[in-house]
Amino acid sequence: MSKLDKNSGASRREFLQAGLALTSASLAPIAPLSTALLHASSQPPTRKKPNIVFFYTEAQRWDALGLAGNALLKTPHMDRIGREGVVFSNSFCTNALCAPSRAVVLTGLYSHSTGALDNDALEALPADIPLFTDLLHDAGYQTAMCGKAHGPNGFKERRWDYYFAFNAPATNYYDPIFHESFAGKRGETRNYPGAYADDLATDRALAWLDQKRDQPFCLLLWHQSPHAPFFRAKKYLDLYNGVPIPTPNTFWDYTTRFPGKPKAFIDAKNKIGTMQTGDGVRCLEELVKDYNAGFAGVDDNIGRVLEWLEKSGELDNTIIVLTSDHGYFLGEWQAFDKRFMHEPSIHTPMMIRYPKAFQAGGKVEEMVLNLDVAPTLLELAGVPVPAHLQGHSVVKLAQGNHAGWRKDWLYEYFEYPRAEYVQPHRGVRTERYKFINYYLEPQEFELYDLQEDPAELKNLYGDPRYAAIQKHLVQRLEELRRETGDDGTVRVLDS
Numbered sequence: 455m456s457k458l459d460k461n462s463g464a465s466r467r468e469f470l471q472a473g474l475a476l477t478s479a480s481l482a483p484i485a486p487l488s489t490a491l492l493h494a495s496s497q498p499p500t501r502k503k504p505n506i507v508f509f510y511t512e513a514q515r516w517d518a519l520g521l522a523g524n525a526l527l528k529t530p531h532m533d534r535i536g537r538e539g540v541v542f543s544n545s546f547c548t549n550a551l552c553a554p555s556r557a558v559v560l561t562g563l564y565s566h567s568t569g570a571l572d573n574d575a576l577e578a579l580p581a582d583i584p585l586f587t588d589l590l591h592d593a594g595y596q597t598a599m600c601g602k603a604h605g606p607n608g609f610k611e612r613r614w615d616y617y618f619a620f621n622a623p624a625t626n627y628y629d630p631i632f633h634e635s636f637a638g639k640r641g642e643t644r645n646y647p648g649a650y651a652d653d654l655a656t657d658r659a660l661a662w663l664d665q666k667r668d669q670p671f672c673l674l675l676w677h678q679s680p681h682a683p684f685f686r687a688k689k690y691l692d693l694y695n696g697v698p699i700p701t702p703n704t705f706w707d708y709t710t711r712f713p714g715k716p717k718a719f720i721d722a723k724n725k726i727g728t729m730q731t732g733d734g735v736r737c738l739e740e741l742v743k744d745y746n747a748g749f750a751g752v753d754d755n756i757g758r759v760l761e762w763l764e765k766s767g768e769l770d771n772t773i774i775v776l777t778s779d780h781g782y783f784l785g786e787w788q789a790f791d792k793r794f795m796h797e798p799s800i801h802t803p804m805m806i807r808y809p810k811a812f813q814a815g816g817k818v819e820e821m822v823l824n825l826d827v828a829p830t831l832l833e834l835a836g837v838p839v840p841a842h843l844q845g846h847s848v849v850k851l852a853q854g855n856h857a858g859w860r861k862d863w864l865y866e867y868f869e870y871p872r873a874e875y876v877q878p879h880r881g882v883r884t885e886r887y888k889f890i891n892y893y894l895e896p897q898e899f900e901l902y903d904l905q906e907d908p909a910e911l912k913n914l915y916g917d918p919r920y921a922a923i924q925k926h927l928v929q930r931l932e933e934l935r936r937e938t939g940d941d942g943t944v945r946v947l948d949s
C-alpha cells in the first residue's frame with residue numbers, strides 16, 4: 455500500500471472533470487475571483503431565497519450537548535436549534551482532523567478527492583473545486599466567514615463578501631489575530647488585545663448581519679473554543695468548580711496494555727498527561743471541565759445570533775445548521791484529541807432548523823456525514839447541486855423519505871507522524887459494524903459490533919464467528935474507495 459506518494463493528482467482531476475462534465479448545464483466553471491466579483495455585482499436580487507447561518511463548532515462530540523443528555527454541560531441555544539428543527543443522531547465526519555474536515559464540509563468532497571489530507575495542507579484548494587459558498591455567491595448570496603477557518607489557505611481566496619477569520623488551529627484567545635477582507639479586497643491582519651476570540655468573531659458577524667442588503671446572506675460562524683489551550687470566556691473561569699468528574703471505564707486500560715487494541719492504537723501519543731506540547735493536556739478533570747466550559751461560551755455566542763435573527767424577523771427565513779468538524783476523546787483509553795475512527799472521535803452533533811422545510815422535533819437516525827452539508831444547503835437554497843459532490847442532500851431524509859439512503863460509508867485519516875503518531879487508516883462504518891485498517895506495514899485491523907458493543911471494547915477482527923462480516927467489510931472498503939475515486943495513491947495539493 456502506498457504511503458504519501460506525492461503524485462500529480464491527475465486522477466483527482468480526471469475524477470472531478472468526469473463529475474463536472476455531467477453537470478455542465480447547471481454549473482458554470484468557477485471563474486477567477488476578480489471575475490467572479492464583477493459578475494456578483496450584476497446578480498439580480500433574490501430576496502425570497504432563505505438565508506443560511508452555519509455554526510461549525512470545534513471538536514464537539516455528539517454528546518457534548520444539553521439536548522443529548524449531557525449531565526455537565528448546558529447548551530440552551532444549541533438545544534433550541536435542535537428542538538425547533540431536525541436532530542440527526544448519527545452524524546459523522548469522514549476525516550477527524552481540523553483542516554481536512556473543514557475542507558470536506560465546504561466542498562462536499564472526500565479528503566482524497568481534494569488533496570486537503572491533513573493540517574499540513576496549507577496551499578489553496580485547486581481552483582476547479584468550488585466551495586458551496588462560492589456556488590451560493592454566484593447564485594446571488596452574500597457570503598461571510600467569521601472565526602476559525604483553518605483550511606487550505608484559510609479559504610481566503612474564495613468568494614467572500616466579508617472575511618474575518620484566522621487560519622490556524624487556534625488564535626490567541628485573549629490577544630487574537632484576525633485577517634479581514636471585504637469582497638476580496640484585503641483589509642487588516644492584526645491582533646485585538648483583550649478581546650476574547652470567539653466573542654470578537656461573533657461581534658463582527660453580527661455587525662455584518664446588521665448591514666442593509668437586498669440579497670440573502672450565508673454566514674459561516676466558526677468558533678474556536680474549546681481547542682487547546684482551552685482558555686475560557688471570563689464569565690466561566692470558575693464553572694464546574696467542585697463538580698466531580700467520572701473516570702471512563704477504559705481510562706486505566708493502559709495498565710493491561712489496552713486489551714484487543716492494535717499496536718497502532720496503543721502506541722499513539724495521544725494519552726492524557728504524557729504529551730508535553732502546547733496541545734497536550736495534563737489531567738482528566740482539567741480536560742473535561744475546560745472542554746465543556748468552552749462550549750458554554752460558544753453557546754452564549756450562538757444565542758446572540760439567534761436573538762439577532764429573531765429581532766430582525768429573519769429567524770424562520772433562515773436555515774440554521776449546527777455541526778462540528780469532529781468529535782473528541784475525553785479520557786476513553788486515556789486519550790484526548792481525535793484522529794482515530796472510534797466513536798468519540800468521529801461522532802458529531804448535527805441539527806438543522808428551517809421550519810419552511812422541516813417540522814420541529816424531527817429525529818433522523820440514518821447515518822449522515824459532513825460530506826452532506828454542502829449538497830443539503832445548496833438544495834435548500836434552490837441552487838443546483840453539482841453531480842461531482844460525494845455527499846447527499848439530507849432534505850428528503852429529514853422529511854421522512856429514507857429510501858435508498860446510505861448503509862455504510864468510508865472513513866480516512868492521513869496525518870502521520872506529527873505530534874501524536876496516529877497511523878494513517880481507512881475504514882467502513884455500517885449501521886451496526888465498524889472495520890478499521892491501519893494500512894502501513896505491518897497492517898493492523900479492528901472490527902466492532904456496535905450493536906453489541908457500542909463502547910468498542912471487543913476487537914472482533916479475526917474472530918471466526920464474524921468471518922463473513924469481516925469479509926464483507928473488507929470488500930466494501932475497496933468498493934467505497936473505488937466509488938469515490940480513491941485509487942490508492944495519496945495525493946497532495948497540486949494547484
Ligand SMILES: [Ca+2]
Pocket residue numbers: 512513551552553779780
Ligand atoms: Ca478541530
